[in-house]
Amino acid sequence: MHGEYKVPGGKLVVVDLGVVDNRITDFRLAGDFFLEPDDALEAINAAVNGLPADCDAAAYSAAVAGALPAGATLLGFTPDSVAIAIRRSLAKASGWRDYEWSLVHAKAVTPAMHLALDEVLAAEVGEGLRQPTLRIWEWDESAVVIGSFQSLRNEVDPEGAARFGYDVVRRISGGGAMMMEKGAVITYSLYVPAELVQGMSFADSYAFLDEWVIEALRSLGIDASYKPLNDITSPTGKIGGAAQKRFGNGGVLHHVTMSYDMDGDVMTQVLRIGREKLSDKGIASAAKRVDPLRTQTGLSRAEIIERMKETFTSLYGATPGDITETEYAAAAELVEGKFSRPEWTARVP
Structure with missing residues (x-):
C-alpha cells in the first residue's frame, strides 16, 4: 500500500x-x-x-x-x-493529480442560488456525475450567510441588514456567519470525492484543501497562512474562513470566503455576533480583526482571482468548465423549496 x-x-x-x-x-x-x-x-x-x-x-x-x-x-x-x-x-486515499479537475467561474447568481449550487454540485461529484470541481463565486447583491447550526436572531440584526441591503441566507455547512458585500469578498467552493481527504481528520482536511490558495496568495506577496481550525490569516489579521459538509454519497463540499475589502462599521451594525467578539477582545473596530486582501496587495479583486485560477491550474491540471442548464434547474428547485424559505433560514431561530 x-x-x-x-x-x-x-x-x-x-x-x-x-x-x-x-x-x-x-x-x-x-x-x-x-x-x-x-x-x-x-x-x-x-x-x-x-x-x-x-x-x-x-x-x-x-x-x-x-x-x-x-x-x-x-x-x-x-x-x-x-x-x-x-x-x-x-484507506487507499487518492491524490489531487488522480483526478481531472474542472474550474468553473460562471455568471453571477443570487446568494440562495449559490448555496443551492453547492448542494447540487457536491452531490453530483459524490455520485460520479461530475468531475471534481473548483467553482469561483460571482454575485451582484450583498448577503449575510449564516452557518447551518447558528441562531438567526443571535447572529443577525434584521434592521441593520435591511438598512444596508443585505439578504440573509443559511448554508448547509457549519461554522460562523459571513458578511458578504457584493464586490468585496472572494468566495470559492471545492467539490471533491471523499477519497481525496481519506485518512485525515476534519482539521487536517481543512488545511489540505486550502493549501493551493495559500500558495496563490503568497505568490502575490501576501504573508498568508492557515490557522486551525478553519481560518486563513496573516500577521495583521484574519483574511477568511472555511466551512465543510460531507455527504453520505461520498461527496465533500469545502467552501471559503476571503475578505477583499470591508467596512467594519457596517459589519458591527449587521452582525450581532461581531459586536460580542469585538467587545470580548477589547477592539474598537472590526477592521482591526480582519485583514482584507486589497490593503495588502493593491491589486483588483479580479487580478487576485486570476492568480488563484492560474495557481490551481498549474498545480492540478484543471481545465475550464461550466454549470449545465440541468444543474441550474436542479439548484433553482432547491432555492424554491429550501434556501429561500423562512422555515430553512430560521430553522434555528
Missing part, C-alpha cells in the same frame, strides 16, 4: 507498507523533508512495523514520536503527518 500527504506549508511525506494478519509490515518512510540524525529514519520504520493496521492516527503518531532519538530534528513534517500518510495508505 502507498500513501502520500503534503504537509500544508511543509514537505511531502510518503509511506509504503504491507499488511499481514492486521499488522503493518515492510514499512518505509520517504519524502522531501529534512531529518536528523540519519538513523532516525530507520528508527521510525522499526517503530511502525508490527503495529495494528486498525490503529487511529494518534497511536501511529505516538509510536513515531516515541522512536525518535534524543535531539532529533524534523523539518517540514511531524509525527502527526507520518500518521496521516499511514492512514491514507490504509
